[in-house]
Amino acid sequence: MSERILSVLVEDKPGVLARVASTISRRGFNINSLAVGPTNIEGRSKMTIVTELESVEQVKKQLNKLINVIKIVELDPDNTIESEVLLLKVSINKDTQTSVIEKASLSGAKSVDVGQDYAVFEMTGSSKDLDKLENLLKPFGIIEMIRGGRIAIQTKL
Amino acid sequence: MSKEKLSGAELVVRSLEYMNISTIFGLPGGAILPAYDPLYDSPIRHILARHEQGSGHMAEGYAQATGELGVVIATSGPGATNLITPLTNALMDSTPLLAITGQVASEAIGNDAFQEAYTVGLTMAATKHNYLITTAEEIPQVLLEAKHIATTGRPGPVLVDIPKDILNQKVEWIEPKLTEMPGYKPTLEPNPKMISQAAELIKQSKKPILYVGGGIIHSKANQELFELATKFKIPVVTTLMGRGAFPDGNELCFEMPGMHGNYTATTSIQKSDLLIAIGVRFDDRVTANPKFFAQNAKVIHADIDPAEIGKIREPEVPIVGDAKSVITGLIEKLADTDLNTSDWLDELNQMKKEYPLSYDQEEKGPLKVPFVLEELQKLADDDAIVVSGVGQHQMWISQHWNFTSPNTWLNSGGLGTMGYSLPAAIGAKAAYPDRQILALDGDGCFQMTCQELITASTENIPIKIVVFNNGNHGMVRQWQKIFYKNRFSASELTHHTPDYVALAESMGATGLRMIEKSDVKKVFEKMLEIDDKPVLVECIVDPEDMVFPMVPAGGSNDVVILNEDDLKKL
Numbered sequence: 186m187s188e189r190i191l192s193v194l195v196e197d198k199p200g201v202l203a204r205v206a207s208t209i210s211r212r213g214f215n216i217n218s219l220a221v222g223p224t225n226i227e228g229r230s231k232m233t234i235v236t237e238l239e240s241v242e243q244v245k246k247q248l249n250k251l252i253n254v255i256k257i258v259e260l261d262p263d264n265t266i267e268s269e270v271l272l273l274k275v276s277i278n279k280d281t282q283t284s285v286i287e288k289a290s291l292s293g294a295k296s297v298d299v300g301q302d303y304a305v306f307e308m309t310g311s312s313k314d315l316d317k318l319e320n321l322l323k324p325f326g327i328i329e330m331i332r333g334g335r336i337a338i339q340t341k342l
Numbered sequence: 343m344s345k346e347k348l349s350g351a352e353l354v355v356r357s358l359e360y361m362n363i364s365t366i367f368g369l370p371g372g373a374i375l376p377a378y379d380p381l382y383d384s385p386i387r388h389i390l391a392r393h394e395q396g397s398g399h400m401a402e403g404y405a406q407a408t409g410e411l412g413v414v415i416a417t418s419g420p421g422a423t424n425l426i427t428p429l430t431n432a433l434m435d436s437t438p439l440l441a442i443t444g445q446v447a448s449e450a451i452g453n454d455a456f457q458e459a460y461t462v463g464l465t466m467a468a469t470k471h472n473y474l475i476t477t478a479e480e481i482p483q484v485l486l487e488a489k490h491i492a493t494t495g496r497p498g499p500v501l502v503d504i505p506k507d508i509l510n511q512k513v514e515w516i517e518p519k520l521t522e523m524p525g526y527k528p529t530l531e532p533n534p535k536m537i538s539q540a541a542e543l544i545k546q547s548k549k550p551i552l553y554v555g556g557g558i559i560h561s562k563a564n565q566e567l568f569e570l571a572t573k574f575k576i577p578v579v580t581t582l583m584g585r586g587a588f589p590d591g592n593e594l595c596f597e598m599p600g601m602h603g604n605y606t607a608t609t610s611i612q613k614s615d616l617l618i619a620i621g622v623r624f625d626d627r628v629t630a631n632p633k634f635f636a637q638n639a640k641v642i643h644a645d646i647d648p649a650e651i652g653k654i655r656e657p658e659v660p661i662v663g664d665a666k667s668v669i670t671g672l673i674e675k676l677a678d679t680d681l682n683t684s685d686w687l688d689e690l691n692q693m694k695k696e697y698p699l700s701y702d703q704e705e706k707g708p709l710k711v712p713f714v715l716e717e718l719q720k721l722a723d724d725d726a727i728v729v730s731g732v733g734q735h736q737m738w739i740s741q742h743w744n745f746t747s748p749n750t751w752l753n754s755g756g757l758g759t760m761g762y763s764l765p766a767a768i769g770a771k772a773a774y775p776d777r778q779i780l781a782l783d784g785d786g787c788f789q790m791t792c793q794e795l796i797t798a799s800t801e802n803i804p805i806k807i808v809v810f811n812n813g814n815h816g817m818v819r820q821w822q823k824i825f826y827k828n829r830f831s832a833s834e835l836t837h838h839t840p841d842y843v844a845l846a847e848s849m850g851a852t853g854l855r856m857i858e859k860s861d862v863k864k865v866f867e868k869m870l871e872i873d874d875k876p877v878l879v880e881c882i883v884d885p886e887d888m889v890f891p892m893v894p895a896g897g898s899n900d901v902v903i904l905n906e907d908d909l910k911k912l
Binding site: 196199200203204207211242243246247249250251252253254255 | 463470471474524525526651652
């Protein structure tokens with residue numbers, strides 16, 4: 186099933202994330218990713234929700250019933266730029282250090298901290314690119330990885 | 343000179359007065375105590391319930407009977423948690439409710455203080471919206487907004503949680519004003535294109551059915567519905583929440599469809615080629631297994647809540663809008679169309695003759711609820727309001743009582759809350775002191791909230807209560823009979839304890855009892871005569887009696903069980 190991306194404009198009020206999350210879980214909807222942050226408009230936040238549901242229409246309608254939800258737009262994947270941030274800590278040793286850093290930087294990741302036995306990379310990009318980096322570094326022993334949730338914006342006006 | 347300062351508590355009471363609230367239901371406690379002090383001087387009538395659940399149902403009964411906002415007030419912690427059942431009940435049945443709860447002081451929130459509960463979190467899924475007040479200044483504005491949200495669009499419960507320190511904070515009264523809410527703009531006027539498409543489908547239809555529910559009553563659209571049905575000769579079925587939206591007894595009314603619906607109502611939908619669904623939500627108690635529901639029909643679905651449309655059944659014509667505007671639009675669009683439904687009506691009337699609702703009241707045998715109901719209706723006022731509990735008796739009332747106008751049938755349809763009847767009847771009587779309010783309850787239900795009989799007596803709310811005592815959780819027993827091989831696990835109460843007459847008398851009401859057929863008329867006459875205090879009639883009925891017709895949960899509406907013999911079909 187293909188992914189659907191919802192861009193949800195909400196009032197920046199306490200408890201809004203809880204309301205959205207509660208509505209999603211209450212109706213038994215599953216989501217792949219949810220990211221929240223401020224927008225250029227004062228008092229408004231944007232949530233990007235990625236789901237694979239066929240019933241995305243129901244999700245939209247149920248979320249729209251929330252008083253603090255202002256607008257929901259489903260983004261057209263052909264005209265959408267997506268981005269996600271990742272922080273990844275991987276094991277290294279004298280033998281692997283060069284190869285790990287090289288592989289990571291070729292993938293577009295930036296090394297932000299390198300110790301004797303570990304390295305931390307940061308990367309921003311599409312979810313697929315982040316997956317690739319993860320797979321690439323897996324053989325070396327990933328100690329910890331955090332991804333920030335996907336955000337997306339429509340390319341056309 | 344600076345303006346007079348009021349406490350947050352005074353602002354609460356003043357806001358309620360400002361919104362023309364005349365009656366509220368509640369029970370005081372620590373955190374809400376400041377608000378009870380100014381209430382002492384207010385013209386608002388406060389009805390003191392014996393349990394917060396009762397106060398919530400009272401406010402619901404008030405709202406369901408009047409179509410206006412019901413208000414309930416409770417303290418923090420257990421006060422608020424006890425409201426969760428009525429709030430959820432109001433959410434399911436779209437009843438406009440405002441709940442005001444006290445909360446522990448702002449600085450104590452989150453510290454597991456005495457009588458602290460996370461009320462906003464707990465009631466998030468039980469309300470249409472809720473608020474935690476953070477400054478006293480916002481109280482009038484938030485309460486006005488709360489009323490607006492509760493009473494407009496698809497009505498529902500709204501809760502406002504106010505910490506105790508804020509109730510004591512002194513600020514100036516700022517007159518509240520409804521401003522635009524960016525995330526709340528209910529669509530009332532339907533899209534004319536959709537109305538045209540709907541009218542076209544109706545014109546092409548040979549077997550249309552108006553499948554209508556609570557939305558008609560909320561929208562006060564019963565007259566428009568009557569015009570639409572009678573002008574174009576379209577048969578009507580009314581759901582449990584829609585009973586009274588179209589008058590029983592009218593030749594076009596085929597009454598309630600569904601699990602315990604009238605055979606003709608249920609079957610008419612199965613045979614129909616067009617469902618004109620207005621203010622209904624394709625509830626499972628109506629549709630049974632939706633896969634088999636109205637398979638030959640196209641569907642026009644009009645509702646004020648867009649989320650209801652396509653939730654269970656994808657309609658050919660979706661219409662978002664208020665029922666009244668939708669129906670008015672349809673009447674205009676259909677104009678002088680001559681729908682020829684006479685064959686269809688003949689078919690339905692034939693069915694109605696063949697499969698009437700029936701019961702068998704033997705002269706000397708135990709009382710049957712349907713018989714007792716019909717006797718009561720003969721004696722009761724035409725505008726009496728009937729308030730039901732949940733279970734067998736509820737289904738029998740819906741089947742056998744003739745409802746001819748809206749807001750005369752109050753029950754817990756969506757949530758199925760046992761214990762609803764008595765407190766909701768108190769709420770209805772508080773709204774209409776001059777009308778007969780009949781709480782028709784089961785013994786299992788009655789025992790859940792019977793302490794509110796004390797509220798009725800002490801607050802001079804002379805409702806009439808009939809407890810159909812079959813000594814059992816009757817509907818549970820019925821299912822155990824049918825689906826669990828007569829293994830009556832935990833469904834038996836007892837006929838004899840409590841002594842309902844003595845219980846009624848001890849709580850300040852009059853207690854009466856009927857056992858035999860010959861008692862019925864005279865006991866009801868006596869019940870209806872007494873008007874200075876609540877009356878409770880214990881009516882001992884047959885525990886073996888079962889509600890039919892019946893479509894088992896998840897079954898197909900094509901297979902309606904009509905009587906006990908028919909159970910072999912299963």
